[in-house]
Amino acid sequence: MGNMKINITKCLEKKEKPSTEGIAFGRNFTDHMFIADYTEGTGWHDHRIVPYQPITLDPSAVIFHYGQTVFEGLKAYKAEDGSVRLFRPEENFRRMNESCDRLCMPEIDEEEALEALKTLIELERDWVPDAEGTSLYIRPYMIATEPHLGVSPSLEYKFMIVLSPVGLYYKEGIAPVKILVENEYVRAVAGGTGAAKTAGNYAASLKAQRVAEGMGYSQVLWLDGVEKKYIEEVGSMNVFFKIDGEVVTPALNGSILGGITRKSILEMLRSWDIPVAERRISMQELVDAQRDGRLEEAFGTGTAAVISPIGEFNWKGETFSVNGGDAGELSQKLYDELTGIQTGRKEDPFGWVTVIEEKEAIRQ
Structure with missing residues (x-):
């Protein structure tokens, strides 16, 4: 160009x-x-x-x-x-x-x-x-x-x-959503096009999303396409979990889209000195953390919704509550901080915002 x-x-x-x-x-x-x-x-x-x-x-x-x-x-x-x-x-x-x-x-x-x-x-x-x-x-x-x-x-x-x-993308706003863990369909596999933002990835997600909605769930939690053990994305968003005070998100592995909001959340958390890990996290590890009372929060991140807290998930027919079904304190803080920077209500210490100069000549 x-x-x-x-x-x-x-x-x-x-x-x-x-x-x-x-x-x-x-x-x-x-x-x-x-x-x-x-x-x-x-x-x-x-x-x-x-x-x-x-x-x-x-x-x-x-x-x-x-x-x-x-x-x-x-x-x-x-x-x-x-x-x-x-x-x-x-x-x-x-x-x-x-x-x-x-x-x-x-x-x-x-x-x-x-x-x-x-x-x-x-x-x-x-x-x-x-x-x-x-x-x-x-x-x-x-x-x-x-x-x-x-x-x-x-x-x-x-x-x-x-x-x-x-x-708002979700009519619930910052209210927690219920998600269904998908065990049959897969969104993408490493080596495929999962890390690219291309239409086929979204077409591949529609069937599972329709099934989930029919069961009363807002979104699907995608597992890896090979072993169907490891967490990848939630709906069309990246996903985060707060376990024992540490925030964990799946590492970018070739089948996960690297979100701009994901990147911003990681940078923001690190600037607050909150422990963060990008690594593989299995569904079993998540369930174990929930049963032991160590799973404190879960939320999706993306441009459309910014932060979407997860209040409940269903895996293999069993439901698990997160934070009593309420939005977590960290989820709310991240949402307020990020939307505050985006809309100018809060300072932008990261230099993330571009202000568009007014040019009357263009509109005349």
């Missing part, structure tokens, strides 16, 4: 903005979107912001048949002073390039992608909600567009960014 010049075509008729009260996650989209095209031999070209609209693809486009696609998820927040803030966006574009590498897709220029995102958000500044618990969800993604039926990397791609004003 070198030598980027962004052409902007503004929409003639703006959409009505949804009420922020009870706004559904990922159902409403802003007036504009960013697009760039890639052609083998030429590289990235035609960087543009256009009115939000359907895209036209050939029926034989590689994305439809061989699933070459990667995506990211991050948020923009409106602070009390009216400034719009991004949380560690450079980490998302770095991870996107790691996903691209795994899927044989072209890398993006991370600095220029961030510049494109800032320009798009500045144009859509009025779409960033400011009510408690709301944000502007950002979805950068890339798809393979070459018309070709043949199992080989596409020679053409589109990189796009769309924006969506959202409320």
